[in-house]
Amino acid sequence: MHKGKGMKFVGDSRISAERKPNIPKDYSEYPGRTEAFWPNFLLKEWLVGAVFLVGFLCLTLAHPSPLEGMADPTNASYIPLPDWYFLFLYELLKYEFASGDWTLMGILILPGLAFGALLLAPFLDNGPGRRPHQRPVAIGMMLLGLVAVIWLTYTSAAHVDWEGRAEANKPVPQAEVTIDESHPGFAAYENSCLACHGAELEGGAGPSLVGIELSAEEIATIAVDGIGTMPADQFQGTDEELEQLADFIITVNESAE
């Protein structure tokens, strides 16, 4: 800032009355092909950002963000899983030297050493050379840590049936269901299906039957032949009853829309 005698100010403020011209610096004296950040370089960054944003939005559109069913603290069978970037810490805790009596090793000492070393890297690796071959210890430790993290994340993720989890934990549609007990197919449903699929088709031992996109024929086939873990011959009755059963399930589905 300009200081000294003879300074003129705007009014009684501390703003100098001498205007600094709004002209960019000249970079010709800098080495190499140096250029100004504004506007030359920012324009190129803008392009990189635009390409990145398009890729990011494609990811967002192709894979809608997942949402499982509402939290149910009484659900004892749920296997917890952290977000992917915490999986390596989660997997570490499964090793013998990091669990049981050695839990402190897994939750505090090992991560503390790794992250502490990362934080203090400039003081641990304080030689003058910047090139990787001039500091083999630092580079070696980092590569070791990187391989360990990738390996732990991979082993942890490889055991998980991601699609199965997503399927099993889908949120239950909140649609109100009307059950018409006078429907001719209801009796067949009550006898053959209700035990597993619930009084309101909400599911139980079997999946929910609300929100399925199957034709009457397909439903009838499944009722007779079974599907997935559902055994065959769950329905035992006449063909007419079978037709009524399928119609009943479709009617309930229509009422839920």
Next chain:
Amino acid sequence: MLQKIYDWIDDRIDITPIWRDIADHEVPEHVNPAHHFSAFVYCFGGLTFFVVVIQILSGMFLTMYYVPDIENAWKSVYYLQTEVAHGQIVRGMHHWGASVVIVMLLLHTLRVFFQGAYKKPRELNWMVGVLIFFVMLGLGFTGYLLPWDNKAYFATQVGLEIAEQVPFIGQELKTLLAGDATIVGAQTLTRFFAIHVFFLPGALFALLAIHFILIRRQGISGPL
């Protein structure tokens, strides 16, 4: 007209030096991908900041619908996801942004590390950067609970159990985060919400400001 308005303001508060200081910093040849394509590794830091901006904006819009309460949290997210126009896209951007920001942050960290760019005189900026990394992981951890679905609830419970095992302060640490010594519930959700939306972003902005001021003062590290 615009020029006149600018001059009128500049006359009074002298804004030209403020923005020229940001605009006039030089971009050396070795970091410019237009001259050396391999210089794209220098983009990772800027792209991390770009994703952070996406996170801030999408997060601001998410709070217009989100209700931090155990009865309605999940329902509000479900409503946003299924009923609100483009709600799925906004939540999708926040969800995927949380992962992408970690990836970009990792790439940026590795670039700085393998180039030895943290060496004297840039030690302090490296440490600020690592602190930003920790804050970001904290944001990921607290944000994971907010949809209040099963995976959020049980992952948080495990996280709190781990915090509890820390010697001496474990119990207090858990109570501080969860709002109760044993229950993971309404208090936990509001605390995680406050941490995710106010405390950690506050820390993040302060650290980012220091990070950028230091870069501006020291300049980018020279070519290897």
